[in-house]
Amino acid sequence: MYLGLDLGTSGLKGVVIDDKGQVLAQESISLSVSSPQATWSEQDPLSWWQACVDVIGQLQSRLDLSKLKAIGLSGQMHGATLLDRQGDILRPCILWNDGRSQAQCQALMAEFPDLIKRSGNLAMPGFTAPKIRWVQENEPAIFEKLAFVLLPKDYLAYRLTGEMSSDCSDAAGTLWLNPETRQWDDALLAATGLTQANMPTVYEGCDLVGVLSEGVAQQLKLPQLPVVAGAGDNAAGAVGMGVTNPGQGFISLGTSGVYFTVSESHKANPENTVHAFCHALPNRWHQMGVTLSAANSLSWFAKLVGKTVPELLDGLEDSGLKRTSVLFLPYLSGERTPHNDPLANGQFVGLTNTTNVDSMTLAVLEGVAFSLLDCQNALDSAGSVADELSLIGGGARNAMWRQIIANVLDKRLTYRDGGDVGPGLGAARLALLGEQQSQGKDIELLITEYCTLPDVLAEHQPDASVRAYYQEKYALYQTLYQATKNLNDRLAQLSS
Structure with a gap:
C-alpha cells in the first residue's frame, strides 16, 4: 500500500492505494485560515502536523498501515513557512491567497528586470518571493x-524525515526556481x-528524499518508510488524473480554480498572466490559469x-x-488570471426587488465559469491548448x-x-512511482x-x-471589471 497526504487550504486528506493504484481508503481533517487584516491569509504550520497525525490515526482504524511501502505528499502552493536555525516556526505561514505584497511585487520587477526571464512568471502577491520581501521590510x-x-507540504516532509526537501513543481511557484x-536560481534568490x-x-516529484525518522515512526506507529518529494497540489492532481502528456489538461474546482495544461517544454507567457511551471514528473512542464x-x-x-452549499444547489x-x-x-x-490584481473585488450586478437566492446562486456558478474562460483564453494565446479536459475538485461533484x-x-x-x-491520489501515485x-x-x-x-463517470x-x-x-x-476597477481601488483606500 502507498499513502498520499494532501495538504490543502481547508483541510488535510490522506489517501491510501494498493499496488494496482486502486483507492482503498481516504480520511480528512479540517483546517482553519486566519485573516488578521484585509487581504491577509495565514495558517499555523503546527496545525498541519497535528492534522497529519490525526489523519494517519484515522486511516489506521480502517487499514493495517504496517503494509505501507512509501508516503507521498501534495500541498497548497506558494505558502511561506519560515524557520529558524533550530527548525522552529518563526511566524504563521503566509498563504497562496494572501494579497499583502503587491508593492513588493512591483519593486521586484522594477529592480530586477531579469526576474520574468529567469522565472518564466510575473511577480504576483500569491508567490513566495514577494512575501519574503514583505517580511524583510515589515x-x-x-x-x-x-x-x-x-513550502507547506515540504514542512510536513521535514517533520516526517528531518530533511529539507522540495520538488520542482512546487518550487517553481516561488519565483526562485528556473x-x-x-533548480534554484542564485540571482532570483539574491533579489530577496x-x-x-x-x-x-x-x-x-517521484524521487525519494528520506525515510520517517525513528521518533516520528514510533509516534505514528509506522515502519521507517521512504518518503518521496511529492508535488504542488495542481501537479499532483494531474498525476492523480493521469494528465501527464502534452495535449492533456484538467480544471480543478477547489477553493481556487485552476485550468491546467501539460507541455513538452517550458512555455513562458507571463504577459497573459499564465503560470509556467515544472510538472511533477521528469521532462514535463505545465501551464496554468488561476482564479482565486x-x-x-x-x-x-x-x-x-x-x-449550506448542498441546500443552495438543490x-x-x-x-x-x-x-x-x-x-x-x-x-x-482579488484575481490572478488575467488581471493579477489582489485588490479586485467580488460584485453582484443586476439585483432588483425580484432577485432571489436561486438567481444569485446561478450567477455565482456562471461567474466562476467565466473566470475559467478567462483562463482558457489566456492559455490559448500561450499556445497551451488542451484537447482532452478532465474535471477534479470538490465543486466538480455537482x-x-x-x-x-x-x-x-x-x-x-x-x-x-x-x-x-x-491531489491525494497523485501523491499516493508518486509514492508508488518512487x-x-x-x-x-x-x-x-x-x-x-x-x-x-x-474511469469516466460523466461527460x-x-x-x-x-x-x-x-x-x-x-x-x-x-466589461464589468474594467468599468469598476478605479472604483474598487478608491474603496480599498477608504477602508485602509
Whole structure:
C-alpha cells in the first residue's frame, strides 16, 4: 500500500492505494485560515502536523498501515513557512491567497528586470518571493532569524524525515526556481536577500528524499518508510488524473480554480498572466490559469444567506432556473488570471426587488465559469491548448455546475472517478512511482503503467442552444471589471 497526504487550504486528506493504484481508503481533517487584516491569509504550520497525525490515526482504524511501502505528499502552493536555525516556526505561514505584497511585487520587477526571464512568471502577491520581501521590510526581527523557507507540504516532509526537501513543481511557484533548469536560481534568490543555504534541496516529484525518522515512526506507529518529494497540489492532481502528456489538461474546482495544461517544454507567457511551471514528473512542464475564488465563492455565498452549499444547489435545481440577469464577479480574494490584481473585488450586478437566492446562486456558478474562460483564453494565446479536459475538485461533484462550465468554455468535459481526491491520489501515485523507481525500474514505463486516466463517470457536451446567452453575458462580465476597477481601488483606500 502507498499513502498520499494532501495538504490543502481547508483541510488535510490522506489517501491510501494498493499496488494496482486502486483507492482503498481516504480520511480528512479540517483546517482553519486566519485573516488578521484585509487581504491577509495565514495558517499555523503546527496545525498541519497535528492534522497529519490525526489523519494517519484515522486511516489506521480502517487499514493495517504496517503494509505501507512509501508516503507521498501534495500541498497548497506558494505558502511561506519560515524557520529558524533550530527548525522552529518563526511566524504563521503566509498563504497562496494572501494579497499583502503587491508593492513588493512591483519593486521586484522594477529592480530586477531579469526576474520574468529567469522565472518564466510575473511577480504576483500569491508567490513566495514577494512575501519574503514583505517580511524583510515589515518584520525585520523575524527576517533576521530566518534560516530556512519551506513550502507547506515540504514542512510536513521535514517533520516526517528531518530533511529539507522540495520538488520542482512546487518550487517553481516561488519565483526562485528556473523552470528550464528545474533548480534554484542564485540571482532570483539574491533579489530577496536569500541564498541556496536558505532553501531545501530540489528533487523530481517521484524521487525519494528520506525515510520517517525513528521518533516520528514510533509516534505514528509506522515502519521507517521512504518518503518521496511529492508535488504542488495542481501537479499532483494531474498525476492523480493521469494528465501527464502534452495535449492533456484538467480544471480543478477547489477553493481556487485552476485550468491546467501539460507541455513538452517550458512555455513562458507571463504577459497573459499564465503560470509556467515544472510538472511533477521528469521532462514535463505545465501551464496554468488561476482564479482565486472558485468553490470558495459558493461557500461564501452559502454562509452569507445562512444555507449550506448542498441546500443552495438543490434549491437551484428544483427551481428549474437556467438563465439570470444577475452577474457575479468572483474576485473575493482579488484575481490572478488575467488581471493579477489582489485588490479586485467580488460584485453582484443586476439585483432588483425580484432577485432571489436561486438567481444569485446561478450567477455565482456562471461567474466562476467565466473566470475559467478567462483562463482558457489566456492559455490559448500561450499556445497551451488542451484537447482532452478532465474535471477534479470538490465543486466538480455537482453535475449542474459541470454542465455550466462545459457550456461557457464550449468544450467537452469529462468527470472521472477519483476526481474528488485528485491531489491525494497523485501523491499516493508518486509514492508508488518512487518506491518502484528505487528498485531500478524505468520511470517512463512506470508512468505509463500507473498514471492512467480514471474511469469516466460523466461527460458533458456544450449545449449549443445557450451559446449566444453565455457569449453575450461573458462580454458583459469582461466589461464589468474594467468599468469598476478605479472604483474598487478608491474603496480599498477608504477602508485602509
